[in-house]
Amino acid sequence: MTLEMSYIRVCFAYLITIFLLLACCIGYCRPEPPSDMLPKRELRGAWIATVVNIDWPSASGLGSEKQKQELIQHLDNHQRAGINAIMLQIRPAADALYAKSKEPWSRFLSGTPGKQPAPFYDPLEFAIEEAHKRGMELHAWINPYRATFDLITANTTSDHITRRKPNWFFVYGGKKLFNPGIPEVREYIIGVVMDVVRNYDIDGIHFDDYFYPYPESGKQIPDTETFRQYPNGFKNIADWRRNNVNLLIQMVSDSVHSAKKYMKFGVSPFGIWDNKRDHPRGSASSGLSGYRQLYADALKWLEEGWVDYINPQIYFPFGNPAAPYEVLADWWSQHANGKHLYIGHAAYRADGNGAGWRDRSQIPNQVRYARQHAHAQGSIYYSAKHITNNVAGLRDSLQYNLYRYKSLPPTMPWLDSIAPEPPFGLLAQVAKNGTSVILHWQPGAPAADAEELYGYVVYRFNAGEPLDLNNPQNIMHITYDRTQFQYTDNMARKNGHYRYVVTAIDRLKNESLPSNVRELYIE
Template sequence: MRVCRYLLLTFFAFLVVTKTQAQPYASKKPAEGDNAERPVVKPAASAEPKREFRGVWIATVVNIDWPSDPHLPVEKQKQQLLDILDADQRMGINAVMFQVRPAADAFYAKSSEPWSRWLTGKQGQAPDPAFDPLQFAITEAHKRGMELHAWFNPYRATFDGNFKSLCTCHITNQEPSWFFTYGGIKLFNPGIPQVRDYIVKVILNVVDNYDIDGVHMDDYFYPYKIDGQTIKDAETFKAYGGEFTDIKDWRRNNVDLLIQALGDSIHAHKWYMKFGIAPFGIWKNARQDPDGSETTGGDSYYELYADTRKWLQEGWIDYVVPQLYWNFGYRLAPFENLVDWWSDNTYGRHLYIGQAPYRAFEPKSRAFHNPLELPNQVRYLRDNNRVEGSVFFSNNSLIKNPLGFTDSLHTDFYKYPALPPPMLWLDSVPPNPPKNLVAQPNALGVNLQWQTPEMAADSEDVYGYVIYRFSDTDTVNLTNPKNILHIQYSANTQYEDQTAEKNKTYLYVITAIDRMKNESYPTPTVAVVPYTTTGK
């Protein structure tokens, strides 16, 4: 039953959430699954970086990752989420993309939209006892040294055609003229200005009321093509098309307007808030545009009306996570070609690569049955200095440890902690170093205490600290992540090192970090010997 349940959830993920893109709706079917003429990729000897984005998607739609059952008691749902975050921490994850708005509904209390049916079993029904999943997730992620990015689906309003089950307070019932039906579901019509204003308002509500680290959106803009169906927005085009003569250009502009408005508004409300998008993996193919990638699959520009490269060029987004859910050498969309293309088109913004451990569970995805496929992908990314990290779909897939890949994260790729890379266009001013570090041995190990730094030059408060530990024979080197003992997202000025061994000499230094993870100079080095077995 457990295996069947997992396969069912993976199937839903394949169809709805991840758009797995095993065959990126191209005209030619790949030979032998997706492993046609796969080249041998030589593993690279990539050093583990101190700065790397290590993300994972936690999908709530159809309960793919959490909660496992919307009818579970609140305490069991909380425990499941704690177990997920604990597992993420063990494997080295430092950022979670937590889905808070799957279909114009909410996994958070401070919302004008109804509670999600995937949380309580019925849309509009609040958790009992009262519980704010987003606030809980933020608090627990930060305790574990992980960022939390609130993941929104901007335009999907329903997941299926059972419209009668929708709460009367649902926006489709409140503003029925804002939607068209396509593929049996209701979607916001992006061409209506009030729709764009509404979506911005929904997202800014979360920005203002929750201590999230980022706003995250996936690839659902205009819908993926379905044969025999048309988008019913001709009347909207007539009303709002303005000087546009081509409805396709107008649709792209509608999405551009939303992304630009969100980028401007999010940063106006909280300058440090990261705004990122995980688009379909292909912008354009080279056969369509010389600036496109060496691929022959579907694309976001012409088929989804999403000009994802433009958003980077214009600086409207802070990071992009193209969903590159294909293997090395895949005939329609080779992983390596797309990594190289995106790395040439970041325009100074951060590039993280969306990777697909779930594909190891697909019977026909033969390339992903090779236990070296995903590790070699990580190595390939690390050999490109314009790639800043990865985001994996999805959390359950990683927890299932596909072909030992999660073990390789824990024991190899993510063996040592990493700070997220800084975004210097948002903030390039580091904090001042902590003051008066004192290290004292005690019965548990070593107690570290220090004082808050002087105010930074940009008057920004300290957000946290990084504690480094060295042996007495080590060179004090802050660039090597193996020396990071603990990354702390709080202003607490005390830490207990309970892993220090007795009778050994240790050297400690501490740095301060700000909200954007800029790091200060270190404190002076402090040496200490934990108590001997005689208690002295």
């Protein structure tokens, strides 16, 4: 065979490979996905609560090494369960579980307010590194308005903000709360949020449902004087309170996205926005209203585009008389306004306490129901220990059924829609043990928007299978390490005939076209 003929055949084989890859990307060799195929793109999250040591650390003052071990145990269990996002509570009450803060160290970490971990480490930096190692996003969960968890003076430091600025707070329900109607309060909270955004490699900022306090019978919120002082053109105090929260949400959104364009901002409101009996746009429910009692107008946040995702806490079973899960899931999916909807599930109720929760399939069926909605793009579970401890077999349901294949978080094209360039030069060889397959590749050219690569996805197909990148069953590995150009497939078998491709992902998980194909037969 002449050198020219060899060259022509190599070129022809290369062109055939390119044709097959392009065909797969535009669907020619992509069959219709089966109705029961698991989603490749889905946010699968868990809240790790630190307030009063709900999840982590299991007790205050454990010591740094024990704290690290406990957090790693949570992350390992969640990784096995298929979780790909962690919402870590880093500011439960105007305090900090992170070092680069102007607020004092949390007593829920060390046992003493203001006392740093011993030996010293930064819990947030540690959590980010460990989560990213496991292919998980880390969202910093911040309680914006809760300033103390009780009224015990010894539980705050002498320089705590409640002591330095006592006129910024009101007391309600046995706690001190920031007064949202004071402009300086909003500026202060923005400063707290932005310290985290600028100083840590987090993936998102996350607020929960604690805005104005949950109502207590016969008790009024003591903010009428603030309303008189800062009316902002409002004559109705309820509308004024909602506007105060709206102003904070808008300011956080603008600030976060200006600082880091890839940063996600999401809120987890109460499961009912408002009831139809009180508002024509409300849901067919009759429970507490986030709009009316907590002054949280989540519908406006979605319509204004201030949040990237909404995560309503639908902590109710199917058929609940006041708040049926199916009614609320339907309502939120109809009002997502193009942003992501992640359903908040009550893992803490999976132990069977209460009507409807004795059915161990309640939460798995809720996940399946949500997946029927095109606008519902994931689930988040409260709280972490109920997954770690496999309460009612929930972790098993996730690990072996609902989340048995890996997934990528859904993309957010309003933040970034430009995919990276594909890797190239993929090589595959059988390892010395005779079965494992070692893959090597090279990073692609810079993306069109010059954004750095963030990681890679490795796919494996059996010979004869279409190169269907939409089927998560084909995902072998997801890494958030842009410097990792090698992967060892230890799941290969003797007489296996495999094809491999690798794609690149950016920070917002936009995915490139596939690399060249490498085919390998293991004798």
